[in-house]
Amino acid sequence: MRGKHVAIAVLPACLLSACNRHQSTLAPFGADAADIRHLFIIMLVGAVIIAGAVALLMRHAVRAPEGAISHQKGMRIVLWLGGIIPTVVLMGLLAYSLPYMRPRPVAPADLQIAVDGEQFWWRVTYRPAGATSVDSANEIRIPTGRTVAFRLSAGDVVHSFWIPGLAGKMDMIPGRTNDLIVRADKPGRYRGQCAEFCGLSHALMAFDVIAMPPAAFDAWLAGQRRPAQARDGEGARLFAANGCNGCHAIAGVTAPTRIGPDLTHFGSRRTLAAGILPMTQAHVAAFIRHPEKTKPGVRMPSFPQLSDDQALALARYLQGLK
Amino acid sequence: MKRWLQRASRLRVTLWTLIVPPTVWAVHFLFSYLWAAISCEKIGEWALFPTAFAIGTVIALVLIVASGVIAWQQSRTPGDPPPHQEGTDIDRLRFLAYSTMLLAGLSFVAVLFTALPVIMLGDCR
Numbered sequence: 001m002r003g004k005h006v007a008i009a010v011l012p013a014c015l016l017s018a019c020n021r022h023q024s025t026l027a028p029f030g031a032d033a034a035d036i037r038h039l040f041i042i043m044l045v046g047a048v049i050i051a052g053a054v055a056l057l058m059r060h061a062v063r064a065p066e067g068a069i070s071h072q073k074g075m076r077i078v079l080w081l082g083g084i085i086p087t088v089v090l091m092g093l094l095a096y097s098l099p100y101m102r103p104r105p106v107a108p109a110d111l112q113i114a115v116d117g118e119q120f121w122w123r124v125t126y127r128p129a130g131a132t133s134v135d136s137a138n139e140i141r142i143p144t145g146r147t148v149a150f151r152l153s154a155g156d157v158v159h160s161f162w163i164p165g166l167a168g169k170m171d172m173i174p175g176r177t178n179d180l181i182v183r184a185d186k187p188g189r190y191r192g193q194c195a196e197f198c199g200l201s202h203a204l205m206a207f208d209v210i211a212m213p214p215a216a217f218d219a220w221l222a223g224q225r226r227p228a229q230a231r232d233g234e235g236a237r238l239f240a241a242n243g244c245n246g247c248h249a250i251a252g253v254t255a256p257t258r259i260g261p262d263l264t265h266f267g268s269r270r271t272l273a274a275g276i277l278p279m280t281q282a283h284v285a286a287f288i289r290h291p292e293k294t295k296p297g298v299r300m301p302s303f304p305q306l307s308d309d310q311a312l313a314l315a316r317y318l319q320g321l322k
Numbered sequence: 323m324k325r326w327l328q329r330a331s332r333l334r335v336t337l338w339t340l341i342v343p344p345t346v347w348a349v350h351f352l353f354s355y356l357w358a359a360i361s362c363e364k365i366g367e368w369a370l371f372p373t374a375f376a377i378g379t380v381i382a383l384v385l386i387v388a389s390g391v392i393a394w395q396q397s398r399t400p401g402d403p404p405p406h407q408e409g410t411d412i413d414r415l416r417f418l419a420y421s422t423m424l425l426a427g428l429s430f431v432a433v434l435f436t437a438l439p440v441i442m443l444g445d446c447r
């Protein structure tokens with residue numbers, strides 16, 4: 001009996017621990033997520049009121065003596081509580097929530113960010129109006145206070161793009177482009193996650209989201225447009241000798257390729273391997289030698305032949321790409 | 323109105339008239355979806371919106387209400403006196419009329435639920 005009570009108390013606490021302000025619809029930093037939370041709270045309060053009322057009615061019905069109300073009165077209760085009131089309530093909720101579903105207007109001058117889901121990472125291309133596009137991966141930065149149009153697609157299987165604090169989720173479907181129009185309001189570091197099972201490492205397919213004030217964002221994007229500041233040396237040699245450049249592009253250093261994540265400004269990312277590992281030299285070196293140990297089914301071969309020193313040299317080289 | 327109701331009460335509810343309200347709902351539903359799909363795909367927006375759509379919705383609602391009122395009239399036909407040992411024509415009529423009336427109520431709400439998003443969103447995305 002005691003154990004049961006403890007379990008009842010602990011269970012909601014476990015659920016609550018999953019809440020955090022980086023990845024939660026209940027802690028919105030964008031207008032659409034705020035709408036979703038608003039509607040959710042209305043639904044929640046309404047549901048609690050209705051469930052309470054039904055429970056009270058049931059208690060009353062069970063306790064009332066037989067024949068306490070006439071047949072006709074009973075039928076009228078069924079008509080009102082079972083038919084008319086639910087219909088009116090549902091109609092009201094529908095009419096109230098429909099305006100929230102109206103898509104945000106978007107202008108040709110708004111920033112477009114193309115995001116492709118790949119097993120198990122994110123290809124990101126910034127397309128500012130009237131300027132050349134910028135390739136990146138596994139991290140998305142957006143300006144606050146401006147409308148941003150995500151153009152979502154996928155390279156292999158169906159994925160789903162979800163930044164809970166920003167907006168609802170949207171599927172990424174190979175051969176199709178889905179538009180998700182958003183507006184961030186609060187600067188900060190947040191997190192997104194693939195929300196459609198896409199293979200072994202589906203759960204390990206996340207990304208950092210950084211919302212920045214518009215001026216800071218523009219400066220950052222201008223920096224990203226510059227080619228990589230790569231240093232020559234052991235790392236650069238190993239990168240070419242091991243064929244890393246066949247899959248990974250470093251703008252200004254290697255020929256363009258689209259098989260793996262773009263590494264041009266790898267060193268300025270906050271996390272490694274699609275939001276999974278902290279960006280430390282040890283983690284980068286370990287990931288390069290055995291990516292499958294972090295992400296089962298990963299589409300990058302392992303490089304067990306690299307010595308510890310070689311892996312560290314590669315890590316140092318890549319983290320120098322700011 | 324009274325004359326009209328009297329004439330309506332002379333109509334007989336049958337299994338065929340029973341399916342009028344849900345059929346109107348189905349046609350309205352199908353038409354809404356086809357129209358939205360084709361119009362959005364070909365033109366990129368709701369071309370004839372909203373007048374034609376509103377008129378169609380009103381026609382559907384009127385048809386449903388009409389069959390509901392007729393059914394309501396006939397469901398008030400006095401029943402046979404007890405004992406209720408076997409099914410009689412009157413029982414059958416009362417049952418069909420009552421079912422038609424309930425279906426009309428359901429279809430009315432369903433048509434409104436279909437139409438509301440179209441009228442309030444009116445956007446292809």
Ligand SMILES: [Cu+2]
Pocket residue numbers: 117118119120158159160194195196197198202205
């Ligand atoms: Cu995925």
